Amino acid sequence: MRTLRILLQKEVRQIFRNKIILRIATIMPIMQFIILPLAANFEIKNINLVIVDHDHSVDSRKLLSDLTSSGYFRLIGYGNTFGQAYKSIETDKADVVLEIPNGFERNLVREGSQEIYIAFNAINGTKAGLGAGYLRTIIARYNKDLIVKLSPSMKSAQELGINVVPLPWFNSRGYYKLSLIPGILGMLVTLLSGFLTALNIVKEKEVGTIEQINVSPIRKRDFILAKLIPFWVLANVVFTIGLILSYFLYGIVSEGNLLVLYVFVAVYLLAILGFGLLVSTYSETQQQSMFIMFFFVMIFILLAGLFTPIESMAHWAQLITKLNPLAYLITVIRMVMLKGSGFKDILPELEIVALMAVVLNMWAVLNYKKKV
């Protein structure tokens, strides 16, 4: 116990001595946490629309005003020909081109139906898919109005109408920040704790001070623990600051008990720190260590289910997420903070992450050989 305390003293001193690293580890994530959430908005509105109206009739104009007054589409210009309008998609000015053919109104009245042509820039499939959905809803409504106007005897009462009532639970105002900010905080904490520990042991190797530890009677377990604890505390502090900031800046209040979240984060950090130390024990230079850690952290972050849902991933990628500790953190943060889940609800996730923490740290201890 005494060895551990002295080792801890050494580690803490080393951390506080290097003011630049300390600043990178605390101020940089916090700064990012203040700025980046402002970007976190998937909302699809203002889809840029270019119209090619060959008809210029009352009905075609009504369709246009229906589209622009919906709030989803923003009319950015008129094209004379489809080809000309297509250019504006090519140059990224427009997201969608809508062409109303000549004789639109006449055909509607005479033949009862008329086609219109729509082309989406679908590189971003999500945006195009949602945009097409909005468009279809607007056209369905337009069709109903049309019947009322052209043949009042049919009346819309004859038409079936199914009201779809979306009930977005746990985030009823549809606030993207609420859905993303807690996860971003989790990512930043992961980044800083992972990278800092990955550099730690390997630095002693590179500088050569590890030899002194190796020849001393310090036990491997104590050595690893002493490396782990300071960063664990640091990460918890940053996490807490983040929670406070997300309350004051974005008004995010946890639905569930924060204690539950802290229990999970405590265990989770052990897993991530253990992973960092493990990488550190395997590497010979700081550069190697950082590259390996970077490789895994990218996978952790992009396969965490925060920015793109895990359900949308390929099956094998979903299996990888089962091994991704960050995916569990994102799930649990959302469960506790948004859904108000309790300790019992998060127990399965907690067990898995605890198992990861034990395995990774044991592995790191075993792999750290007191040899040169």
Next chain:
Amino acid sequence: MKQFLSFVRKEFRHVLRDRRVLLILFGMPVVQVLLFGFALSNEIKNTKIVIVDYAKDQASQQITNKIGASRYFEIEKNLLTHEQLLSSFRKGDIKEAVIFPAKFAEDLQHNKEAQIQIITDASDLNASNQIVSYLTNIIQDYEAQQNQLQQVPYRIIPQTRMLYNPELKGAPNFVPGVMALVLLLVCVLMTAVAIVKEKETGTMEVLLVSPMKPWTIIISKAVPYLILSLLDLIFILLLSVFVLDVPVEGNLVLLLAESTLFITTCLMLGILISIQTSSQQVAMLISLIGMLMPAMMLGGFMFPIENMPYPLQLISNIIPSKWYYIIVKNVMIKGTGFLAVWKETLVLIIITLVLFLVSLKNFKIRLE
């Protein structure tokens, strides 16, 4: 020139000596582009959906079948009460549920109007919005079918075309995005240690007393990495064409030239970090903790830049991967020529020059 070449050769040896770093350098971007190209998408497919059918009539059956028949959803029938639903949502067992109220068909027949509720787990708002949109489409289809049976006299029929990506896959958007992100971070990380490492190990003195000019030192540090990154890029392109099914629509030479420019930009950024810092640790932490999240979130491929508040849109301009992402999207996916991307190219050239000049200015030719 001979001096310069021998210097480049020295740097090459340094780079090639560390086999492990080399392996990671090559393996990492390739694995990541492959992984994320396949994994990242916002498509809804085979999503489990719980149908709570209090009506159990013909109409609700028909709609349920229609939902089940689409490739987006897998149906799970279950009669749950509100409390049961809430607790399953809290546990995360279910993410969405469709509720048919009692007497659904009857309402539809007599009142011509009925209600369907879609409950989604909006703690993941992105997925939630998508699911609502897909379900609404299916239900509207049903509605239209039924109405067609009753002979609707007047309607317009939209003919929709999805350009560049008819199946609305994730890859055409995410491959350029991930390419830009991975190249940026790897290139910066590689050169970020290049000069500071010499400072740390003491070999900087040797360089400083040599007749090499600072700019030759900087450039010869970058050359080996430039060649390695280009090889990496070719691997990535081969993968994306043959494995990910994202072909290069535009001019390949143009794409390679633009990529060379972008890689140079990133290498210069790394060198600037290397010159400004005092230890490898600081250099690497700045390049990773400092750049990973901003490059990902402000790079344009994750979140639409036009949605961001104005100050953030301004900040996003200094992120090189944003420009490269636009270029790749145009040249690779849309197949446009140089005229469509000359502005972005110019911006990258300017960023590169500024980085190079600032590096040169801050390069200290004396020891501290």
